[in-house]
Amino acid sequence: DSGVTQTPKHLITATGQRVTLRCSPRSGDLSVYWYQQSLDQGLQFLIHYYNGEERAKGNILERFSAQQFPDLHSELNLSSLELGDSALYFCASSVGGSGRETQYFGPGTRLLVL
């Protein structure tokens, strides 16, 4: 158990819908990262937050957005869902600050868009 929690574990929804994925980092960690794992694209970085501020963006679609709250949990919002958005979404956390820390991954949220 990495100490990173993600909810829900599974999500089944329809095209055009909107969903919210939640991540709670390890106690004391200030950085949260979101990654998407799909069969065709592999593991891809989406976005990084540090202590409530956006630090870096990767291949994140405009239909997707994220934020980190004052209690440091983070949410990834996916809207106007398409079949191709079906994937495993991981959250990872690290202490943050030095940029040299290891990232620890949550168990992931499996999203299926029908």
Added chain:
Amino acid sequence: AQTVTQSQPEMSVQEAETVTLSCTYDTSESDYYLFWYKQPPSRQMILVIRQEAYKQQNATENRFSVNFQKAAKSFSLKISDSQLGDAAMYFCAYRSTPFEGGSEKLVFGKGTKLTVNP
């Protein structure tokens, strides 16, 4: 942009034997980190081992060790005394550092599926 290549989509090993998984990467940076993550059927991403580029000594964690060749941009993972529980997808990953002005994102290879035969 950095890239990570794992040229072996699948590997197999007999229980108690040794196996080596390959990884090469492309970067113009001198300060960075390399990682091996394991993803068992549960899909959890588990850190196996980490190497800092400025350290010449190869990292070791129990039965797992790496062969880091900085000039060749190669980072292989050796698993000794393989166990059934080692069966998983293994991902090699690269991360820049603030010294290089890079993002802290992990760049992953496509993975190697390891099967352990009893």
